[in-house]
Amino acid sequence: MFRILRSVAALAGAGAIAAASLAGPAAAADYPTRPITMIVPFAPGGSTDLVARLVAAKMGDALKQQVIVENRGGAGGNLGATAAAKADPDGYTILMATVATHALNPALYKKLPYDAEKDFAPISLLVNVPNVLTVNPNFPAKTVQELIDLAKKDPGKYAYASSGNGSPLHLSGELFKKLAGVDLIHIPYKGSGPALVDVIAGQVPIQFDNLPSSVEHIKAGRLRALGVTTKDRVASLPDVPAIGETLKGYETYSWNALFAPAGTPPEIIAKLHDAGVSAVNDPTVKAKLAESSAVVVGSTPEELAAHVKSELAKWAPIVKDSGAQID
Structure with a gap:
């Protein structure tokens, strides 16, 4: 029996x-049959939120289901990234990730509640967002080389502002210091806005910032741009050189990429990929992204996986050298 x-x-x-x-x-063949949640691991109003809302609307059109943006800010992006990593791998929860969630935080945090590679299924690297090195218009340096020369002449005399300890902009400054062999003092702020106010007022002479936050101040003459942080010059400021033109090997930028929880079926990943790439290449979306100086990429899942691996390898030693660490 x-x-x-x-x-x-x-x-x-x-x-x-x-x-x-x-x-x-x-x-997978029927997917999607209900709305999809796109988690943005930061508060509303930032560059990641802007990209997410533009992309979500067009992805919804392509998938014939609403893509709802859900902001879950906190812990430098960790709260939202963790929520996405632990979601059911059914394609109904996706993450709009950044260089912070998938390259910097693994090096910054002693205990990270997710694995940037193992806990996610890559979908597409959507856009790159340049950063920019600016100075107050009264600051004597007018080029990257002049700034390096000043800093070498008087080590520790000059300070640069960033949006906070361990932020991509702080670490853009640390990479600059390392490659240029200069000593600049880091002044962390609670966001780019307060930092911009003080640099424009002359309280701090130098800043690393996301280009979308600074571009109108640069065009209005309230800031002087010495260089963009991307490998090449950007269309919105064609006369501003790339820092790498002076400082060989220098390149940093913020980026936005889509991920699903690990284990999401490949057929669903393929549908999300096609919808995401179609969204960033939509003429209206592309024009709005260009206004914010974001550069469309639209990679394959395999290219995004390789990108994350290379970014982790790049930023780990920079974070270590900076001394920034969060318990």
Whole structure:
């Protein structure tokens, strides 16, 4: 009798497995049948939120389901990233990630509640957002080389502002210091806005900032741009050189990429990828992104996976050298 029951149980289990295996592709074929949540791991109003809302609307059109942006800010992006990592891998929760969540935080935090590679399925690197090195218009340096010369002449005399300890902009400054061999004092602020106010007022002479935050101040003459942090010059400020033109090997930028929880079926990843890439290449979206100096990429999932690996390797030693660490 026991053997019969065990055989029945085994057959039932096999049937359940078979049914699940059939349901998976079927579910993927029908996907999506309800709204999708796109988690933004930062507060509303920032550059990541801007990109997410532009992309979500167009992805919804392509997928014929609403893509709802949900802001879950906190802990430098960790709260939102963790929520996405722990979500069901069914394609109904995705993450608009950044260089912070997937390259800096793994080096900054002693205990990170997610693994930037193992806990996520890459979808697409959507856009790169340049940073910029600016100075108060009264500051004597008019070029990157003049700034380096001044800093070398008087080590520790000059300070630069950033949006906070461990932020991409703080670490952009640390990479600059390392490659230029200069000593600049870091002044962390609670966001780019307060830092901008003090640099424009002359309280701090130098700043590393996201270009979208600073570009109008640069065009109005309230700030002088010495260089953009990307490898090449940007279309919105064609006369401003890339820092790498003077400082060989220098390149930093912020980026936004889509991820799903690890284990999301490949067929669903493919649909999300196509919708995301189509969204950033929509003429209206592309024009709005260009206004914010964001550069469209639209990578494959494999290219995004390789990008994360290279970014982790790049930023880990920079974070270590900066001494920034968060418990």
